[in-house]
Amino acid sequence: MPFLASLPILVILLLMVGLRWGTARAGAAGYLTALAVAVAAFGAGAEVLAYAHVKALLLTMDVLFIIWAAFLLYRVADEAGAIEIIGKALPALTRDHGMQAILIGWVFASFLQGAGGFGVPVAVTAPLLVGLGFSPLTAVVIPSIGHGWAVTFGSLGSSFQALMSASGLDSRALAPGAALFLGLSAILTGPMIAFAADGWSGVRRLLIPALVIGAVMGTIQYVVAALAGLWNVGAFLGGAAGLLVGVLLAGSSGAAGRGWGRIAEEALQKRGSIQRLLLALSAYFILVALTAAILLVEPIRDRLGEIAVVQMEFPETITALGYVSAAGASRPIRIFTHAGAILGYSSLTAFLVYRAAGLYRNGAGGRILSGTLKSVTSSSLSIAEMVAMALIMQQSGMTEALARGLAQAVGGAFPLIAPWIGAIGAFMTGSNTNSNVIFAALQMRTAELLALSAPLILAGQTAGAALASVAAPTKVVVGASTAGMAGKEGDVLRALMGYTVALVLFVSLLTWLALTLWGG
């Protein structure tokens, strides 16, 4: 049964990595495989499949809301020439290609993950890197690897919230392990970014700044999430601290080759350029300001959050093999405080700012909307297919059979395997949150049966899921399409696979080590 349950994932992997199919085609094949296996081997009937598809629709819309709005914001900025201006201005801070990759593809992408969420870091930074002369493939790979460490405590903590809800454990139990594993992963990510940007020479040249920035981001996230208890802003503040340190290092290190004095002198001479850069960046300042105002200011968040809430009740379903999915309500989708809505407000505000500044030519609004629609069509279909596949697997018992088969096969080596289960869930669904929802209860129960520390196993689950979520086809397709790699998602996936496997393996070893030292 575990092998049959793994077939949809194997089909997608084979078609995307082996045959280089695009996500829409591979996703359709994965969906049809899941449907056939669920009906023929797992006894899924009409009711099971029907509610799986409705749940998938809700999840798809939840995800697509952000993606559509992220594309819109990008188009608003791009139509105004902002992306080009930022791309031309950044070399003023550092001419080192590797340092540019670190600043934009790692630190800025992590900051965006802290403030935004699904797909935004890659969708925003990959085009910037292309503008700086990176190949489209490298431009997608760098921010994809770069923001993985920030996923669990990013998006204002939505994945961590899912982990707490699904396990019933509180943040005091769960945050220390998760923040530790992800903080150490952040430190390892820096040299990987330098390598992806500039090979081994990049690693040798930028090892110290990369380690310093990684240590700062990981430590701040740990202090904020695990010690201060503010888990919802852990990655946001970690990324902000990384930006501050990264900009200082870029300006003062030999990598910059110029120094702050020279930059300040040039800035005074080119005041107009600085003003143009600030105006170009205003879309992103607006995004950060609105995100902070809406999600961190309680009265605003509560008032807006009550206006329109989408939530559905689902009855219990049971397959012919007896697998039960409990009755319950879906996760509420609060339309006006949704990350997609915040991106939408930001897009509208930025559009008005750019228009008032005279940066648009006639017909800009129409071009922005048609460009957005054209970009998101294939991505939307791919995500609908992948999410439906994942929900069919979940509702029919395929996901559980797969996870149990993996856990039973490894027995006492479960600590090493737990992060991989989380990683598989995130790869399938494109989401750390979904992986936590699907696997947290199973991971916790297995840990209890094996007399292991459940919080540490769950830390491995969410860290593995966070780091693997960046290579999920649903995320790859977003990044690929913003960097002009649409239809070449298989190439991106192949390039990402080595880094992702290394990072999840690192978390596996950390989980095993932590359990050996502290947890049974």
Added chain:
Amino acid sequence: MLREKSTRHGFAFVLIVLASALLYPAAGGGYTAVVWALLGMIAAANLLSLATR
């Protein structure tokens, strides 16, 4: 109409969304035949997106 890939993908997406939305009342009302018909539409939409051209 469906020769263009983007048009085909758009059509498949809309079909999946509409059929999935209709599954909730169909399953809730116990209309099994309607549920299978809607699931067939979703499978057909996926088959459509398998087309290469």
